[in-house]
Amino acid sequence: MTAPRAALRESGKPPDEPFAYQRIADELAACIGNGTLAPGYRLPSIRRTAAHWKVSVPTVIQAYRLLEARRLIEPRPRSGYFVLAHTGRPLAAASPSRPNALPTSVATADLIVRFLGAIADPKLVPLGTALPDAALLPTARLARTLGAVVRRDPVRSVMIAIPAGTIELRVEIARRSLATRAAVSTDDVVITTGCAEAIALGLRVLTEPGDTVALESPAFFGTLQVIAALGLRALEVPTDPRTGIDLDALDAALASGTVRAVVLSPTVHNPLGFVMLDEGKRALAAMLDRHGVPVIEDDTYADLHFGAERPASLRAFARTSPVLRCGSFSKTLAPAFRVGWIVPGPYRTELLRVKAATTVATAAPTELAIAEFLRTGGYDHHLRKLRRVLHENVQRVAAEVAQRFPPATRISRPAGGFLLWIELPETVDSLELSRRCQLKGVSIAPGPVFSATGEYRNCLRLNAGQCWSPHVAQAVQTIADEARSLQTRSG
Amino acid sequence: MTAPRAALRESGKPPDEPFAYQRIADELAACIGNGTLAPGYRLPSIRRTAAHWKVSVPTVIQAYRLLEARRLIEPRPRSGYFVLAHTGRPLAAASPSRPNALPTSVATADLIVRFLGAIADPKLVPLGTALPDAALLPTARLARTLGAVVRRDPVRSVMIAIPAGTIELRVEIARRSLATRAAVSTDDVVITTGCAEAIALGLRVLTEPGDTVALESPAFFGTLQVIAALGLRALEVPTDPRTGIDLDALDAALASGTVRAVVLSPTVHNPLGFVMLDEGKRALAAMLDRHGVPVIEDDTYADLHFGAERPASLRAFARTSPVLRCGSFSKTLAPAFRVGWIVPGPYRTELLRVKAATTVATAAPTELAIAEFLRTGGYDHHLRKLRRVLHENVQRVAAEVAQRFPPATRISRPAGGFLLWIELPETVDSLELSRRCQLKGVSIAPGPVFSATGEYRNCLRLNAGQCWSPHVAQAVQTIADEARSLQTRSG
Numbered sequence: 001m002t003a004p005r006a007a008l009r010e011s012g013k014p015p016d017e018p019f020a021y022q023r024i025a026d027e028l029a030a031c032i033g034n035g036t037l038a039p040g041y042r043l044p045s046i047r048r049t050a051a052h053w054k055v056s057v058p059t060v061i062q063a064y065r066l067l068e069a070r071r072l073i074e075p076r077p078r079s080g081y082f083v084l085a086h087t088g089r090p091l092a093a094a095s096p097s098r099p100n101a102l103p104t105s106v107a108t109a110d111l112i113v114r115f116l117g118a119i120a121d122p123k124l125v126p127l128g129t130a131l132p133d134a135a136l137l138p139t140a141r142l143a144r145t146l147g148a149v150v151r152r153d154p155v156r157s158v159m160i161a162i163p164a165g166t167i168e169l170r171v172e173i174a175r176r177s178l179a180t181r182a183a184v185s186t187d188d189v190v191i192t193t194g195c196a197e198a199i200a201l202g203l204r205v206l207t208e209p210g211d212t213v214a215l216e217s218p219a220f221f222g223t224l225q226v227i228a229a230l231g232l233r234a235l236e237v238p239t240d241p242r243t244g245i246d247l248d249a250l251d252a253a254l255a256s257g258t259v260r261a262v263v264l265s266p267t268v269h270n271p272l273g274f275v276m277l278d279e280g281k282r283a284l285a286a287m288l289d290r291h292g293v294p295v296i297e298d299d300t301y302a303d304l305h306f307g308a309e310r311p312a313s314l315r316a317f318a319r320t321s322p323v324l325r326c327g328s329f330s331k332t333l334a335p336a337f338r339v340g341w342i343v344p345g346p347y348r349t350e351l352l353r354v355k356a357a358t359t360v361a362t363a364a365p366t367e368l369a370i371a372e373f374l375r376t377g378g379y380d381h382h383l384r385k386l387r388r389v390l391h392e393n394v395q396r397v398a399a400e401v402a403q404r405f406p407p408a409t410r411i412s413r414p415a416g417g418f419l420l421w422i423e424l425p426e427t428v429d430s431l432e433l434s435r436r437c438q439l440k441g442v443s444i445a446p447g448p449v450f451s452a453t454g455e456y457r458n459c460l461r462l463n464a465g466q467c468w469s470p471h472v473a474q475a476v477q478t479i480a481d482e483a484r485s486l487q488t489r490s491g
Numbered sequence: 492m493t494a495p496r497a498a499l500r501e502s503g504k505p506p507d508e509p510f511a512y513q514r515i516a517d518e519l520a521a522c523i524g525n526g527t528l529a530p531g532y533r534l535p536s537i538r539r540t541a542a543h544w545k546v547s548v549p550t551v552i553q554a555y556r557l558l559e560a561r562r563l564i565e566p567r568p569r570s571g572y573f574v575l576a577h578t579g580r581p582l583a584a585a586s587p588s589r590p591n592a593l594p595t596s597v598a599t600a601d602l603i604v605r606f607l608g609a610i611a612d613p614k615l616v617p618l619g620t621a622l623p624d625a626a627l628l629p630t631a632r633l634a635r636t637l638g639a640v641v642r643r644d645p646v647r648s649v650m651i652a653i654p655a656g657t658i659e660l661r662v663e664i665a666r667r668s669l670a671t672r673a674a675v676s677t678d679d680v681v682i683t684t685g686c687a688e689a690i691a692l693g694l695r696v697l698t699e700p701g702d703t704v705a706l707e708s709p710a711f712f713g714t715l716q717v718i719a720a721l722g723l724r725a726l727e728v729p730t731d732p733r734t735g736i737d738l739d740a741l742d743a744a745l746a747s748g749t750v751r752a753v754v755l756s757p758t759v760h761n762p763l764g765f766v767m768l769d770e771g772k773r774a775l776a777a778m779l780d781r782h783g784v785p786v787i788e789d790d791t792y793a794d795l796h797f798g799a800e801r802p803a804s805l806r807a808f809a810r811t812s813p814v815l816r817c818g819s820f821s822k823t824l825a826p827a828f829r830v831g832w833i834v835p836g837p838y839r840t841e842l843l844r845v846k847a848a849t850t851v852a853t854a855a856p857t858e859l860a861i862a863e864f865l866r867t868g869g870y871d872h873h874l875r876k877l878r879r880v881l882h883e884n885v886q887r888v889a890a891e892v893a894q895r896f897p898p899a900t901r902i903s904r905p906a907g908g909f910l911l912w913i914e915l916p917e918t919v920d921s922l923e924l925s926r927r928c929q930l931k932g933v934s935i936a937p938g939p940v941f942s943a944t945g946e947y948r949n950c951l952r953l954n955a956g957q958c959w960s961p962h963v964a965q966a967v968q969t970i971a972d973e974a975r976s977l978q979t980r981s982g
Contacts, residue, residue, distance in 0.1 A: 109844070113840075113844050113847070116847060120653065131650070134646045134649070134650050137649060137650070139645040139646050139648075139649040139650065140645045142641075142645065142649050143641040143642050143645035143648060143649065144642065146637065146638065146641050146648075146856060147637065147638025147639075147641060147642060148638075150633075150634040150637050150638060151634050151635065151638055154630040154631045154633065154634035155625045155630050156827075157630075157634060157637075157827060158625070158628060158630040158633050158634065158824075158825045158826070158827055158828065159622070159625050159628070159630065159825075159826055159827050160826075160827050161826065161827035161828075161829055162611065193684055193850040193851075193853075193854075194850060194851050194852075196848070196849060196850055196851045197849060197850045200848065200849040200850075204720075209700060222848070222851075225844075225847060225848035226848040226849060228848065229695075229844070229845050229848040229849060333649075334649045334650075335649070335650055335651075335652065336647075336648060336649055336650050336651050336652035336852075336854065336855035336856070337649065337652075337854055337855070337856065338652055338850070338851065338852060338853065338854040338855075339854075349604075353600070353604050353716075353720070354720050356604070356607060356716060357687070357691065357713070357716035357717040357719065357720040358687060358688060358691040358717060358720060358849075359684040359685060359687055359688045359691075359829070359850060360684075360685050360687045360713075360829065361685075361827075361829060362684075362829065362854075363684075363827065363828055363829040363830075363853075363854040363856075363857045364827035364828070364829075365637060365827070365828065365854075365856060365857055366854045366856055366857065
């Protein structure tokens with residue numbers, strides 16, 4: 001595959017536009033969907049397609065792989081790619097949420113703890129976790145980098161850890177903030193023990209016990225846990241799985257005057273996977289400005305967007321209301337290094353004080369290793385490949401779900417990340433489903449852990465970050481079988 | 492020095508009792524103090540002394556080095572060791588504290604933050620910090636160990652970090668708990684991001700905002716910081732610099748019924764350096780049992796006791812009242828690795844829940860490196876040497892203070908660690924002293940940061956963990972000069 005790319009470069013042609021393969025795949029998918037390309041039809045050869053679209057051969061190969069992952073086409077040895085027979089109507093998109101509109105304490109804290117305990121069993125096929133497959137992360141290279149940085153300066157690596165974090169890492173994070181259209185300086189960044197500490201510290205400086213925090217619903221259960229731990233109340237706001245938080249509903253909530261802070265994940269949401277468009281973020285920021293409410297922007301998955309360009313941060317649109325953007329390297333590089341960060345804006349002094357009183361500093365060696373990995377330029381290359389593979393994985397798991405799950409199932413259309421949100425028929429109880437799947441060696445994340453009040457009883461989140469294998473295929477089949485059995489029993 | 496040791500072993504003689512050198516040094520010091528050994532007297536040769544005490548030559552060398560550090564004797568080339576002329580009366584021991592007896596919010600939180608900011612300047616001679624000299628820690632070996640453990644299992648080191656911490660490290664901590672006479676099992680231990688997180692989590696599970704926490708006075712300012720950050724009130728209890736917390740005063744405080752938890756450091760206290768004797772710990776534990784109040788036992792410096800045997804933990808004596816023992820490797824191995832631990836007893840589930848919600852887990856690579864260092868047996872050997880060197884250092888700095896500081900100065904007699912608590916004449920303001928010393932390139936820790944109400948205005952804590960050098964000698968002289976100047980101005 002390197003030969004044609006090199007040939008193209010030598011011929012002086014410009015490189016393909018980024019993500020051209022997605023555009024091509026989408027158009028071909030549309031032709032398959034509307035019958036223009038009927039089942040059994042042989043697609044034009046890769047070279048002919050490349051000439052037709054005026055793109056390189058690798059781009060077409062990528063487009064075909066994506067269609068293959070979506071189970072729309074399949075390769076046959078020495079014959080090319082063929083359109084597959086439809087295996088059923090595509091699943092409907094997941095529906096907008098309608099959570100309880102009142103602030104509430106987190107009633108699901110115990111449920112979340114039990115869930116986290118259950119999915120920690122390493123013998124389970126980990127479809128309930130939110131971690132990419134180890135094979136997709138540069139584990140060996142990170143290990144070498146870590147060894148190299150500490151051997152280069154043992155005294156510093158062993159002796160010096162400061163609350164704000166090592167300068168090298170803050171430089172890299174500040175540099176990368178340019179792409180979010182809300183550039184920050186090195187001094188604006190505080191390193192944290194994962195994004196969990198970033199959100200916890202952010203809420204600590206923004207709220208007092210008893211205060212209300214608004215957030216998208218369904219919400220990341222880690223945020224619900226810290227809301228519970230700090231004695232706060234959660235206000236779950238209706239959210240559309242494709243466009244993000246319902247702005248009218250949030251406006252009404254803020255107008256009530258009871259919301260002290262908002263936690264949002266507008267760029268690749270967990271569990272829904274949406275990326276809010278610029279217009280949405282602009283309107284959202286204007287609303288926050290109008291009400292003067294600060295927001296914690298959780299960008300944990302933002303580097304895993306599937307689009308051509310890094311979406312802008314909410315910070316890019318906010319004028320007066322503080323946006324405390326935070327993120328981590330736990331989903332893209334090294335979950336076990338526990339390195340995250342936050343841009344605390346005007347709360348920096350107070351946030352550093354709380355950090356100094358509770359964890360003092362993040363471990364220096366892992367900070368230095370991540371900084372070195374970012375500095376030496378491997379991160380963007382790694383991200384490009386990781387995004388492409390995760391996109392394929394998400395499409396493949398979605399296609400398998402469409403083929404195997406009960407027909408009334410609805411499913412999210414993630415614009416990034418590796419998580420799928422699935423709505424089963426109303427009669428299926430995902431907590432019971434979770435118990436049954438565990439007995440058969442598979443973990444899932446049941447819907448109620450994503451809500452302060454245990455909503456989403458018929459929903460689940462699937463981890464599509466595992467590399468596809470017969471093992472994973474069997475796990476998806478197990479979930480489908482158990483879901484059908486639960487549906488039958490109730491129906 | 493290895494030859495005589497080897498010869499002894501070959502001759503079949505038993506090894507010297509541990510810490511024989513301290514006993515010999517103490518007896519010789521007494522003879523010097525009462526005039527039996529007058530200034531100018533030449534001590535018997537090392538071989539004769541060894542024969543007299545029936546110990547090995549290296550033991551006598553260690554005893555003479557300790558006396559040299561205390562500036563009681565000095566070696567002269569090719570002539571042996573001579574008793575020094577008295578350089579002034581030895582300083583009086585630091586006096587028992589008499590803090591305010593009412594629970595109070597921490598009024599010094601801002602002062603502590605400013606102090607920590609000021610001493611972070613790497614250009615200062617760090618006599619205000621509480622870190623041993625990098626030359627005393629096995630930085631190169633830790634760096635190699637860290638590199639080796641992550642390369643041995645990159646997938647695990649990069650991917651897997653769990654709230655309770657890695658099993659290998661919990662095994663080692665449980666194994667080492669045997670020596671404290673309060674053995675715990677592997678499952679009893681939770682790894683934390685330094686001892687700071689251990690104390691913060693302990694207080695989170697034991698208290699609610701507004702509750703009162705009793706502690707020794709003066710107290711470690713980090714504990715005061717977390718009391719402030721959690722919205723708690725501090726009750727400072729009178730404490731004797733040699734015997735520890737005043738049991739009658741604590742009894743009265745507990746009898747009032749307002750104290751929800753106690754934080755104590757009975758084995759090598761920061762800043763006072765005392766080790767509470769077994770009888771004291773037994774009475775203390777019985778009192779806590781009687782009142783049913785839980786205690787967080789901060790054992791951060793306990794491995795640095797100067798005695799022959801590891802003092803028992805308070806846990807060894809408590810029957811019903813929970814003792815949450817915690818500690819770290821920040822003072823003995825690697826400050827920047829941020830690895831601590833806590834034994835939360837009956838609060839384990841709740842503590843893990845708060846940890847999962849706030850930092851999730853401690854970084855795996857540094858946990859694994861510390862575990863490997865402990866497992867491969869280098870830690871005890873390292874500790875023996877570190878304790879001996881720190882003891883010499885403490886004696887030397889104390890002797891220098893006696894020689895140079897104003898005559899009315901009083902000083903602590905640490906039984907471990909590397910910190911000295913110094914009481915200057917009442918008219919000297921240590922905050923002003925701290926400002927002046929900083930301008931001259933030296934940091935100190937002024938007394939008021941060790942109190943919720945800013946007591947100990949005429950006191951300071953000195954870090955004697957730096958290797959002795961003309962640089963450090965000059966720094967001690969600078970502090971003495973500024974103290975004398977402030978005393979003169981006020982007097």
